[in-house]
Amino acid sequence: MILKKAIGVVSGLLVLGVVLFFVYPKDESQSEPKPPDLQVQAGEETVTAKQGGYSWKDGNQAVSVDSADPAEDLDAGQALSAVSGAMVELDFQKPPQSLEVERKAEDGSWENQQVYDSQLELPELSDDYIYRISGQWEQGEASYAFLVKAE
Template sequence: MLFHKGLSVYLVMSCIILVLSGCGVNDSQASDNQEPKVNPETNLEPPQLTVKLGGESLKAKRGVYSWSEGGAGIEASSEDPINILKSSDPHPVNQETVIKLDFESEPDDYEVKIWHDPGLIERVLDFDLSLQQGEVVYEVLAHWPQGKASYAFKVLVE
C-alpha cells in the first residue's frame, strides 16, 4: 500500500509539472508579445508651420494631431482654433497681402478653413484676403504619411 501511495503522489506531481511546463511561453512567442522597439531619436511631433505674410513671418499654433513614426505613435487633442488663439493678437495685414505656407517638411496635401465662430466654419481654396475684413482665424489641416496635424493663425485685415 505504501508503494501504491508513493506511486500515486509521483504520478500526480509529474502530471502537474507537465501541465505547468506546457503553459509556459517559449522564446519565439515571447518575442512576438514584446512591445515594438522604439527609436529614442524618434520625434513624435508633426513639422512646424511658418506662415509668410508678405515680408513677415509668424509661427502657426499647432492644434490637434495624430502622428506615428519609428514604431511609436501619439494622438494629441486641443481646443478649436478660435480658442487656441484667444489670447494671441492678430497679425495686421491688408487685402493685398500674399499668404504662403512654409512647412518644416512639405505635406502630401492640406486644406484651409476659416473659423467665423465655433459653429460656423468655411472651407476655402486659397488665402484671398480681398474677400475678408477684420479679424480672420485660419485653420490649416495637413496630411503626411506619418499622420496629420491642424494649425491655426489669426490675421487682422485692415
C-alpha cells in the first residue's frame, strides 16, 4: 500500500515537472548570442541586410554559425531601390569596431568600397549592385549582404 502511494506521488511529480518544463516561459536572457542586425537605408527606403556566418560571444555563451556567402542568393524582392550616385547608410544596432565593404564587379570579383561615417556612395550608373559587409566587434564578427537597384 505504501509502495503504491509512493509510486503515485513520484509519478504525479514527474508529470507536473514535464508540464512545467513545456509551459513555463524560458528566460530570454539565456537565448543564443547573436550579432546586431544591419539596416540599410537610401532616402526613405530601408531594408535589413541578409546575415551570413558569424562568431559571437556574450558572457559565458559563445556561438559560431557557418553559412554560405550571404551575397550568393539574395532575394531580388528585398532589394533596396535607390537613385544612382546616392548615399546609402549602414545602420547597425551596435556599431562595429571595424568594417569592410565590398561591391561585386561585373567580372564576379569583389572590389573594396570606401565608407564615410557609416555611408557609402552608389555608382553613377543605373544597375543592380551587390554589397558584402564584414564587421568586427569586441564580441565577435559577422558578415552581411544586400542588393541595391540603382536607377
